[in-house]
Amino acid sequence: MHLIPMPEIFCGSDALEALGTTLAQVCARRVFIVTGPHVSRTDGFAAMKAVAEKGRDVAVFNETQGDPSMEQVTEMIAQAKAFGADAVIGMGGGSPIDAAKVVAAALSNDRKVEEMVGTDRVPKRCAPLFIIPTTAGTGSEATNISILTDTAEQMKKAVVSNHILPHMAFLVPELTVSMPKRITATTGIDAFCHATEAYLSKRRNPYSDGMALRALGLIARWLEKACCEPENLAAREGMLMASFFAGLAFTNASVTAIHAFAYPLGGRYHTPHGMANALMLAPVLKHNFAGNEERFADLAEAFCGARDPGAFVPAVQVLKKNIGLPMSLDDAGIPESDLESMAEAVMGVTRLLEVNPNAIVLDDARRIYQEAFKGE
Numbered sequence: 001m002h003l004i005p006m007p008e009i010f011c012g013s014d015a016l017e018a019l020g021t022t023l024a025q026v027c028a029r030r031v032f033i034v035t036g037p038h039v040s041r042t043d044g045f046a047a048m049k050a051v052a053e054k055g056r057d058v059a060v061f062n063e064t065q066g067d068p069s070m071e072q073v074t075e076m077i078a079q080a081k082a083f084g085a086d087a088v089i090g091m092g093g094g095s096p097i098d099a100a101k102v103v104a105a106a107l108s109n110d111r112k113v114e115e116m117v118g119t120d121r122v123p124k125r126c127a128p129l130f131i132i133p134t135t136a137g138t139g140s141e142a143t144n145i146s147i148l149t150d151t152a153e154q155m156k157k158a159v160v161s162n163h164i165l166p167h168m169a170f171l172v173p174e175l176t177v178s179m180p181k182r183i184t185a186t187t188g189i190d191a192f193c194h195a196t197e198a199y200l201s202k203r204r205n206p207y208s209d210g211m212a213l214r215a216l217g218l219i220a221r222w223l224e225k226a227c228c229e230p231e232n233l234a235a236r237e238g239m240l241m242a243s244f245f246a247g248l249a250f251t252n253a254s255v256t257a258i259h260a261f262a263y264p265l266g267g268r269y270h271t272p273h274g275m276a277n278a279l280m281l282a283p284v285l286k287h288n289f290a291g292n293e294e295r296f297a298d299l300a301e302a303f304c305g306a307r308d309p310g311a312f313v314p315a316v317q318v319l320k321k322n323i324g325l326p327m328s329l330d331d332a333g334i335p336e337s338d339l340e341s342m343a344e345a346v347m348g349v350t351r352l353l354e355v356n357p358n359a360i361v362l363d364d365a366r367r368i369y370q371e372a373f374k375g376e
């Protein structure tokens with residue numbers, strides 16, 4: 001068993017106070033901050049930047065796109081190197097965080113972005129990397145993965161290396177209160193899928209199991225509240241911890257078929273990642289039920305408080321409805337005529353299908369998309 005440890009975490013309203021100390025501990029003199037246009041205009045960003053600037057020079061890249069392209073990350077790296085950066089901060093949702101990981105990797109490895117795409121292609125530990133999430137769901141602060149877009153091939157590409165694990169992450173509930181309800185809901189369901197898929201993965205282990213079940217308990221307790229009461233800091237902190245634990249779970253066990261089936265939706269219709277997972281989770285979990293009833297009983301116990309294996313999927317369907325998510329591909333505007341080509345496409349996502357607990361052949365893929373289309 002090979003376990004990937006957690007990065008050091010500061011969590012709570014005062015977590016950012018530790019940022020200055022930690023930057024000093026790594027002797028950072030020139031800090032490169034990667035963020036997005038919206039976050040860069042917030043008070044939270046200004047407060048973070050003020051901490052980073054004490055006794056240090058700071059440069060900001062604030063134009064990170066959603067699903068950042070390899071070209072854009074190459075541009076960030078050029079700016080960071082020209083600035084002479086010796087540490088990187090990524091602040092925002094999954095996109096700036098994933099970009100920041102690759103920028104930090106490029107500062108300590110003389111490699112282009114495309115040379116780092118793949119598994120274990122970052123030879124040396126990345127430059128000191130500090131992560132401040134403003135959404136709660138990707139868990140990217142806990143993972144060794146960065147997802148980038150190859151615009152030429154119209155494909156998502158992954159940099160997977162333990163050398164891009166962040167050095168520290170700062171989970172500040174106040175920074176997530178301005179997240180719109182729809183993003184709170186979809187990112188929260190993404191965390192649900194990370195935990196559930198990790199718990200059912202063929203690569204699961206006792207460490208990922210523990211993290212996954214704890215994440216599900218927190219999601220059951222706090223996701224609906226975070227959606228309905230955006231200023232509820234206990235709910236926001238609960239979801240940040242859930243996202244982090246679920247990130248640790250899947251970085252140690254992998255996600256499986258829900259994420260695989262979501263990929264064609266993201267690639268073709270730009271369905272947001274968490275929304276795509278939400279649309280696919282019920283039929284995929286139904287497929288995975290046979291032979292795994294004990295695991296589903298564990299999931300139900302963590303999520304619903306009772307060891308009834310059949311209660312798990314209905315419970316998350318109720319949660320999805322309560323937080324306003326579409327319940328079928330039809331509701332989400334996906335044309336039925338495309339289901340066949342999506343079924344063919346998902347069969348190519350072998351990295352995730354191979355670790356799914358139950359085998360999936362093309363006929364299964366067709367049935368799963370049909371069920372998702374009807375909302376079954």
Ligand SMILES: [Fe+2]
Nearest residue numbers: 138190194273
């Ligand atoms: Fe995800």
